[in-house]
Amino acid sequence: MAAPPEPGVLTLLRAYELALQKDRTYAAAQAAYRAMQEKVPQARSALRPNVMLSADLKASTSAPTSSSRLEEVVAEQNGTDTTAQSTGSTTETRDGLNTSTQTTSDTLRNEQISENTNSAVRQSSAQSVHSLKAESAINFTWPIYRPSLNRQVEQSQLVEEQALLQLKASRQDVALRVARAYFDVLLARESLAALAVQKAAIEQQLAVAENSFEQGVVTIADVREAQAKKDAVLAQEVAVRNTLKVKHTSLQALIGQRAEAVQQLRVDELLSGFTMPGDLDQWSAQAQEQAYEVQIELLGLRIAQKELNKHTDAYKPTLDIVANLIANRSRDTSRTRSSIAQTDQSNASSSSASETTSTTSSASAFGNARTQTTTDSNTQTSSQSTVDTSTSRPASRNRSYGKQWDAYIGVRLDFPLYDGGLNSSRVRESAALQEQKDIDLQRVRAEAALAAETAYLEAAGFLAEAQALKAAETSGRVALEANQMGYEVGLRINSDVLNAQQQLFTTRRDLMRAQVDALMATLKLKAHVGALEDVDIRALDRWMTLPKTTSPR
Numbered sequence: 040m041a042a043p044p045e046p047g048v049l050t051l052l053r054a055y056e057l058a059l060q061k062d063r064t065y066a067a068a069q070a071a072y073r074a075m076q077e078k079v080p081q082a083r084s085a086l087r088p089n090v091m092l093s094a095d096l097k098a099s100t101s102a103p104t105s106s107s108r109l110e111e112v113v114a115e116q117n118g119t120d121t122t123a124q125s126t127g128s129t130t131e132t133r134d135g136l137n138t139s140t141q142t143t144s145d146t147l148r149n150e151q152i153s154e155n156t157n158s159a160v161r162q163s164s165a166q167s168v169h170s171l172k173a174e175s176a177i178n179f180t181w182p183i184y185r186p187s188l189n190r191q192v193e194q195s196q197l198v199e200e201q202a203l204l205q206l207k208a209s210r211q212d213v214a215l216r217v218a219r220a221y222f223d224v225l226l227a228r229e230s231l232a233a234l235a236v237q238k239a240a241i242e243q244q245l246a247v248a249e250n251s252f253e254q255g256v257v258t259i260a261d262v263r264e265a266q267a268k269k270d271a272v273l274a275q276e277v278a279v280r281n282t283l284k285v286k287h288t289s290l291q292a293l294i295g296q297r298a299e300a301v302q303q304l305r306v307d308e309l310l311s312g313f314t315m316p317g318d319l320d321q322w323s324a325q326a327q328e329q330a331y332e333v334q335i336e337l338l339g340l341r342i343a344q345k346e347l348n349k350h351t352d353a354y355k356p357t358l359d360i361v362a363n364l365i366a367n368r369s370r371d372t373s374r375t376r377s378s379i380a381q382t383d384q385s386n387a388s389s390s391s392a393s394e395t396t397s398t399t400s401s402a403s404a405f406g407n408a409r410t411q412t413t414t415d416s417n418t419q420t421s422s423q424s425t426v427d428t429s430t431s432r433p434a435s436r437n438r439s440y441g442k443q444w445d446a447y448i449g450v451r452l453d454f455p456l457y458d459g460g461l462n463s464s465r466v467r468e469s470a471a472l473q474e475q476k477d478i479d480l481q482r483v484r485a486e487a488a489l490a491a492e493t494a495y496l497e498a499a500g501f502l503a504e505a506q507a508l509k510a511a512e513t514s515g516r517v518a519l520e521a522n523q524m525g526y527e528v529g530l531r532i533n534s535d536v537l538n539a540q541q542q543l544f545t546t547r548r549d550l551m552r553a554q555v556d557a558l559m560a561t562l563k564l565k566a567h568v569g570a571l572e573d574v575d576i577r578a579l580d581r582w583m584t585l586p587k588t589t590s591p592r
Contacts, residue, residue, distance in 0.1 A: 048585055049298035051221050054290065055576050058217045059210070061295035068209035075202030078195035085188045088181040095174040102167045169372045179362040183450075186352035194345040201338040208331035211566045213293075214576055218562055220290040222555045225301050227283035229551050234279055237544040238272045241537065245269055247526075248533050261533035268537045302583040304554055309582045315502065319495050322568060326491035327484045329569040336483045340476040347469035353462045354455060362448035369441040491567040498560035501553050508550035515543035558582070 059065060182188060245265035251257040291297045327333060455462070519539040525531030558579065565571040 048300045048302065049221075049294075050302055051218065051579055051583060052577055054221050054294050054298070055214060055217045055573075057294035057296065058213050062213050062216075062293060065209050065213050068206050072202045072206040075199050078198050079192070082188070082192040082195035085191065086182055086185070088179065091178045093176050093178065095172075097170075097172045097174075099170045099172075100167070101170075167374050170369065171371075172367070172369045174365065174367050176363060176365040179360075179448075181360040182357070183360055184356070184358040186355050187349045190345050190349035190352055194342055194349065197338050197342045197345065201335055201342070204331050204335050204338065207569075208335070211331065211569075211571045214571055214573075215559075215562060215566055217290075217293055218576070218579075219559060220286065220293055221301060222559060223286040224283070224290050224298065225303065226552060226555055227279060227286045228301065229303070230548055231276065231279045231283055233544050233548055234272055234276045237540060238269065238276065240540050241265060241269045241272055244533065244536055244540070256529075257533065264534050265537060268541070302585060304551065305582055305584050309505075309554055309558075315495070315499050319492060322491045322495050322564060323488045325568045325570075326487040330483075330487035330491070330567055331569045332483050333480070333487050334569065336476065336480040340473065340480050343469065343473040343476045347466065347473055350462055350465040350469050353465075356452060356454040359451045359453075360448070361451050363446065365445040367441070367443040367445075371439045371441075373437045375435045375437075487567060491564060494560050494564035494567055498557055498564055501557035501560055505550060505553035505557055508546055508553055512543070512546045512550055515539070515546050519543050 245262070245268075248257060248261040248265045252259060252262050287297060519536070519542075522531045522536045522539040526533060526536045562571060562575065565575060
């Protein structure tokens with residue numbers, strides 16, 4: 040960089056260096072550029088292999104229960120038939136009427152014993168299962184053919200270039216703002232110094248007028264006029280001092296420190312060595328192509344074109360290489376409890392039957408008579424008994440372990456068929472945005488050409504004005520000397536001398552302002568064509584010099 044500045048004097052180059060370190064706008068532009076630089080690796084990463092490790096751990100618990108019932112019926116039958124039969128005697132008496140009487144007695148006894156046995160078995164079991172499963176997988180994906188990703192990489196490169204141009208434009212803006220603030224301080228200090236010289240001259244003229252009034256050469260009007268000029272200069276001095284403080288504050292906000300003193304312009308060398316390079320048409324054409332604003336908009340148009348191409352490529356198929364490696368490990372712990380309950384039911388019954396039949400027959404002369412009497416007697420006895428038996432088995436525990444590895448590699452082809460019209464809408468949107476960027480580019484080109492032409496004409500006009508004011512300064516100095524000599528010999532009055540002094544100092548102030556405006560217009564002209572660099576700020580040092588005295592701030 041530049042050599043260290045002289046102690047106590049802030050050079051323009053040093054102010055520019057400090058502004059690059061302290062200015063928040065430029066710092067924000069630097070941060071934005073660093074952020075945009077990451078767009079390229081982000082876009083390229085989508086084309087590189089993607090490896091992902093995933094792990095999953097699951098624990099589950101289940102408690103199923105089961106119950107079953109088994110019934111068995113066993114039937115046993117023991118039969119004992121007992122038949123008792125008795126036959127009585129038969130007596131026939133024939134006594135004239137031939138009467139016959141027969142008595143028969145039958146006794147039948149049946150006895151049957153039956154036994155049925157019902158057996159029921161109920162078995163129940165309760166089981167709890169605790170499972171722990173761990174799964175880990177490595178997924179590999181490598182895009183082979185994805186046109187939209189290639190467009191995204193190209194788009195990110197353009198975004199990075201656009202951010203770099205914005206950073207350069209911000210650096211140019213810092214140079215212009217620092218130069219403007221620095222020259223404003225310079226002009227305020229020069230105006231204050233000129234007012235000090237003018238005040239000294241007016242005070243000298245006031246003293247001459249007072250001396251002449253005391254001698255009776257001039258009237259009191261000359262004294263009052265000189266005093267009025269002095270009061271006006273004092274008022275201007277107060278205003279300029281306030282302006283100087285404001286300009287110092289503006290410069291301090293840019294560079295982060297207060298300047299004790301600034302350099303001065305070498306007026307004679309500036310007017311003799313400063314020329315306008317090139318012609319108006321050349322600068323205008325250069326601005327339409329090389330201005331940072333134009334280049335930024337041009338890149339914006341290209342980015343919009345890439346965006347349209349990216350959505351158009353979304354209709355094309357994609358091809359990826361995919362591979363997976365999956366490992367499964369499991370552990371199952373089961374615990375079972377079972378119980379058996381048995382119930383026996385026995386039904387016993389016995390039955391007996393007896394039958395007695397009595398028949399009496401009589402025969403006489405009047406007929407036969409038969410009388411039969413039957414008596415049945417049944418007796419049944421039933422009994423039931425229940426026996427419960429319960430058995431509980433001890434709990435059992437079982438553990439099982441499993442391990443499984445799965446691996447595959449293949450190629451995946453995706454072909455978009457229908458997405459609900461989403462991509463078609465994006466294509467139309469991108470086409471409209473591209474048209475907008477094209478219109479903006481034409482507008483910015485016209486504005487850049489106009490700005491360059493304006494800066495060129497201003498620089499040329501201020502330079503011509505400075506040259507004319509330089510000649511006016513020479514004439515004003517000669518006129519002041521002539522009026523002072525004429526006043527001394529009585530050919531000029533005091534007001535003529537005061538007016539000549541006022542005119543001379545006004546010309547000098549306007550000359551300094553025209554020179555500064557010419558330099559600023561030149562810097563703006565270079566900025567409008569994207570040609571303002573650090574060397575241009577450094578080159579201004581040849582038009583600057585150290586101040587002869589340090590004026591009060």
